[in-house]
């Protein structure tokens with residue numbers, strides 16, 4: 001194997017610990033007077049985009065930021081629940097930058113880049129400092145210091161949190177920084193705008209075409225660099241924990257203009273989500289991984305047991321994670337927990353009306369915390385009922401909003417009966433290929449946050465996406481973008497009258513007109529559902545060669561049908577959510593095909609990518625390091641045609657091992 | 663569970679754009695399940711309209727789990743509908759009866775012009791935050807997070823205020839279309855934390871000035887805002903904000 005000549009990761013020389021430090025002190029700088037004449041477009045205002053936009057504006061660049069929601073504060077990061085990791089070692093439990101680095105590489109099943117992950121671990125502590133300085137109200141102990149909890153795949157407590165609303169609080173912090181710059185006139189904010197294409201001039205990215213979602217007008221925006229911080233593409237499966245509007249369009253358009261797409265098939269299926277309840281379902285709701293700190297997962301020992309969970313006696317319960325993985329128990333990484341749930345349900349032990357669910361049970365935690373409260377208050381004669389009541393109060397303080405949400409959705413009270421949960425699509429490790437500088441294969445075009453592929457390999461550990469988004473935006477891009485922009489100080493203002501802008505705008509316009517003019521019989525929504533079903537059945541939690549080959553044929557047929565039969569109501573020059581949706585679904589269909597091709601090409605199992613042909617006798621993922629220790633970076637050639645480029649992964653600092661959580 | 667068997671009559675506000683007059687349209691809808699969320703019920707209505715070659719109803723939504731603050735329906739005279747402490751997207755059809763007629767309107771307030779159907783423009787909220795809803799700290803200037811202990815009580819109170827999702831239901835609920843609850847939540851959060859102290863006065867002054875400039879009304883203490891707030895943001899925040907504002911005015915240098 002050799003890394004494709006088209007993929008230079010630009011990893012700095014030197015020892016792992018020194019790479020970032022040295023890089024920072026040697027990267028070219030742009031002086032303040034020049035910064036004022038350099039424009040940067042930031043597409044997306046989630047943790048990655050908002051933090052990048054605010055920081056670049058503080059540094060003196062002229063920034064334009066875009067989001068499709070009505071306010072930057074509503075980016076999907078707002079929904080993150082459980083927490084954010086940082087190697088602060090505040091708990092004195094042996095944490096360190098190296099341990100966070102190691103856990104992340106191992107958690108990712110040895111499919112991520114050492115240098116990037118180490119940098120992530122290095123800046124993680126500063127993120128917490130920055131957020132606290134902004135007034136982010138993290139959870140605290142009585143002594144006034146910050147509190148931590150545990151997340152999966154890890155044996156230290158390094159997760160910072162704000163109840164079950166960590167993403168909300170972090171995003172509101174970044175958003176306040178962004179709005180401050182908007183108020184100062186250094187950021188121009190374009191909300192209710194959707195980027196629909198990338199504009200390239202002489203091989204460099206020079207701007208974007210965006211649609212004003214209120215008026216329907218197409219706009220041209222030029223810049224010296226464009227950052228895509230547009231989130232993940234989990235909605236290719238139709239049902240996922242992502243927000244309804246989350247989509248792949250920005251990344252996909254970049255891909256079709258020359259940005260390679262890396263590891264598209266690496267999808268994270270989250271083990272603890274509220275199960276599907278019916279055909280009408282439009283999205284799935286996550287129950288944060290933090291619940292696995294205190295909840296125990298089990299199924300009945302008997303098949304087809306229909307008794308309510310609280311009526312099944314202790315000895316008839318199978319705590320299958322604790323049984324199979326005694327060292328990590330309920331806190332095994334997500335891919336492992338998800339597959340174990342699927343295995344039990346497929347074997348006939350599932351619960352609930354669909355039989356596609358397992359229990360997440362807090363009764364032991366109620367008891368433990370209640371007893372703790374009694375001890376704290378020196379009460380020795382408390383009744384069982386009192387103890388449970390106190391215990392429930394403690395749990396409520398930790399996870400109250402999640403319990404309420406569960407009750408709202410299912411109509412069941414999780415303080416009384418165990419929750420029912422099942423895995424659901426949650427996060428996409430794959431994304432635009434980027435080098436160490438976070439630049440894609442198109443010069444001047446960068447990608448940050450979930451939209452890039454960088455740090456999580458084949459499986460992301462809990463509480464690490466928020467960390468990566470803010471690391472990219474606050475601490476990495478403000479430095480690395482300088483390496484490129486230092487060469488742009490003589491470019492001057494880029495005219496949007498350039499032929500490339502005219503041509504790209506025309507292509508976008510033609511496509512929109514095509515969509516509206518088909519006037520077929522099937523709504524974008526129905527196409528999306530059908531795509532989702534193919535993806536979930538054949539490219540979901542378990543994949544095999546036969547299924548993937550079928551999926552590719554089905555998706556191609558679906559694409560042809562879409563362009564003949566889609567029915568888009570409403571007008572072009574108008575607020576038109578149906579048109580927005582049609583545009584997004586069209587891109588999802590193309591992405592789905594590439595995901596299946598990628599999954600079919602990767603003849604091994606690793607992390608979230610489980611090929612049924614490649615498993616150990618105990619049903620664990622079987623990696624093939626000999627042949628697949630590389631990043632798959634796909635170059636788009638033409639419809640149905642891609643070329644695979646490989647970036648070898650070199651591990652100089654970590655000993656590769658079979659991942660074990662037993 | 664298959665599709666349900668509730669039948670409903672929906673009276674929905676339709677309006678082409680900001681500059682045209684709107685009006686109610688009636689729709690009959692069958693096959694609604696009590697397990698559907700209110701927005702999933704609207705999804706079905708829209709699919710039905712598309713089938714009939716009619717334009718679907720435009721409404722705002724994104725996360726569908728009560729946290730992004732995007733959904734904004736005024737249902738039977740109440741923002742986010744009849745249930746306490748939930749957003750429209752978290753409201754389920756089990757809160758309604760078979761045969762009900764449900765009236766659905768957009769937020770109505772001078773500060774929130776209608777864009778289309780049930781979609782309104784809430785940019786004013788962003789501008790209020792731009793006026794002062796932040797701590798002026800540039801990236802890279804922070805000290806170690808634990809060098810600033812904060813009493814758990816204050817941290818918890820700040821968090822409770824910071825839980826506001828910026829949906830605007832408080833404005834829609836208020837007969838004066840006042841934005842006091844929203845503004846006070848942010849002012850309180852930062853006033854309760856040591857990080858917010860340096861800019862405490864100027865923040866209150868500037869945010870209130872911007873709120874007035876956006877055309878939001880005055881507070882006459884009806885408490886409708888906190889009663890309807892999906893995040894149950896406490897009315898106490900308004901009292902705290904008034905103290906902050908008066909304190910600021912006494913020592914005012916700006917505004």
Ligand SMILES: Cc1cc2nc3c(=O)[nH]c(=O)nc-3n(C[C@H](O)[C@H](O)[C@H](O)COP(=O)(O)OP(=O)(O)OC[C@H]3O[C@@H](n4cnc5c(N)ncnc54)[C@H](O)[C@@H]3O)c2cc1C
Pocket residue numbers: 043044045046047048049066067068069072074075076077078079080081082083084085166167193194195196229230231232241242243246247249250286288426427448449450451462463464465466467469
């Ligand atoms: C329910 C849930 C809970 C989670 N909990 C956790 C957790 O506890 N800890 C953790 O670490 N991670 C968690 N994650 C993952 C994490 O939240 C996300 O990976 C992360 O927030 C993504 O941030 P981002 O900035 O990359 O993108 P996003 O926050 O998704 O933002 C995307 C932005 O791009 C904009 N955009 C997209 N396309 C376009 C376009 N074409 N034109 C214009 N704008 C566009 C959007 O408007 C938005 O502003 C969770 C995820 C989910 C779904």
Ligand code: SF4
Pocket residue numbers: 825826827828829830831832833843844847887890891892893894895
């Ligand atoms: S105070 Fe409540 S009602 Fe008002 S914007 Fe915030 S969350 Fe919505």
Ligand code: FES
Pocket residue numbers: 722723724725726727728729730731732733749750751752
């Ligand atoms: S859609 Fe996000 S709060 Fe309702």
